[in-house]
Amino acid sequence: MNIKSHFTFNxxxxxxxxxxxxxxxxxxxxxxxxxxxxxxTFDNSSAEIVSMQKExxxxxxxxxxxxxPKKYLFNPNFIxxxxxxxxxxxxxEIDRLLQYRKEDKWIxxxxxxxxxxxxxxxxxxxxxxxxxxxxxxxxxKPKTDFKDFKSExxxxxxxxxxxxxxxxxxxxxxxxxxxxGEALSKRIISDRDKxxxxxxxxxxxxxxxxxxxxxxxxxxLFTVKxxxxxxxxxxxxxxxxxISTIPGVSFEMAKKIWEYRRLHEKVSNIQELDKIEGMxxxxxxxxxxxxxxx
Numbered sequence: 106m107n108i109k110s111h112f113t114f115n116x117x118x119x120x121x122x123x124x125x126x127x128x129x130x131x132x133x134x135x136x137x138x139x140x141x142x143x144x145x146t147f148d149n150s151s152a153e154i155v156s157m158q159k160e161x162x163x164x165x166x167x168x169x170x171x172x173x174p175k176k177y178l179f180n181p182n183f184i185x186x187x188x189x190x191x192x193x194x195x196x197x198e199i200d201r202l203l204q205y206r207k208e209d210k211w212i213x214x215x216x217x218x219x220x221x222x223x224x225x226x227x228x229x230x231x232x233x234x235x236x237x238x239x240x241x242x243x244x245x246k247p248k249t250d251f252k253d254f255k256s257e258x259x260x261x262x263x264x265x266x267x268x269x270x271x272x273x274x275x276x277x278x279x280x281x282x283x284x285x286g287e288a289l290s291k292r293i294i295s296d297r298d299k300x301x302x303x304x305x306x307x308x309x310x311x312x313x314x315x316x317x318x319x320x321x322x323x324x325x326l327f328t329v330k331x332x333x334x335x336x337x338x339x340x341x342x343x344x345x346x347x348i349s350t351i352p353g354v355s356f357e358m359a360k361k362i363w364e365y366r367r368l369h370e371k372v373s374n375i376q377e378l379d380k381i382e383g384m385x386x387x388x389x390x391x392x393x394x395x396x397x398x399x
Contacts, residue, residue: 178237181218182211182368192232198222209370213238263325270330271309272302282326284319300352302333305394310387311353317387337397340372351395358383362392372398 181202184192189199205212205221212218215233224232269278279290289312296312297303306329309320338347340362348359361381366372375393378384 178235180238180368181232181236182206193228194222194224198224211368265328265330268326268328268330271306271327272297272329272331272333274327279323279327282319282323284316284322289314289319296352300333302331303329304332304335305329307387307390307394308352311391335394338395340366340375340396340398343396348396351392353388353391358388374398 179188184194184199184202186199186203189202194202199222202212202218202222212221215229215236218224218233218236219226219229274294276287276290276294279285279293280287285293292314293309293312300308303309306324308329309315309323310317315323338351340348343363345356345360345363348354348362349356351359358381361383362378365378365381372378375389375396375398378392379386379389
């Protein structure tokens, strides 16, 4: 095979090869020395773009907040393992709280919560705005001596024998009392009939329109001599709905009594319910007729 023949060119071929080499060299020079990048004509520093970017960032932050789990007010005395975990507490902090509650002790402030659990100040600051304690803890009522409403009458009370049985009194007899007219006498008898008879003198306090002074004057002439027997409700087992069936007790007050029982786990004495916000002496006397602790 004659290899030399492949490298032998005539004048026209040599000219073509030279032209090709010049073209390649020219293209390489253009590639290396000419800048083909286009200048960015989009001005992202304009007021309109900056304003739009801020709006997008704001919407992004709002969406992030929406995706965060919502927190509601809660009583830290009733935190469970799962609740504590979702709040960011460690297992040790949750265990300290549960052990504290097993000893029948109660947390009544954010400071108590930190002392018992040992949570960090950062976590406490995050959780404490959501703590909800009962009103008798956050706004305790001043202690007052519990007095029988009969103690301040201003007149000499008749003896038991001299008084008329309140469960048998007629409208005309009731109207002998100053402050009781046709309407109030009818209401007293109507409420008495609904109850199936009064069980105690204190039930007069639940009758709408009878103020304490009129009640005192009424009980100087009348008293319950044939009381109706009441099947008492165990406050330590009753629901708020059960308690609200007591005459003169609203569902709101019944719920407060139930919450008090739940918070303290047990009511040892009906008398301690006077700590509840809105509980009056007369209302407590009425409640004692219908509630028991056993």
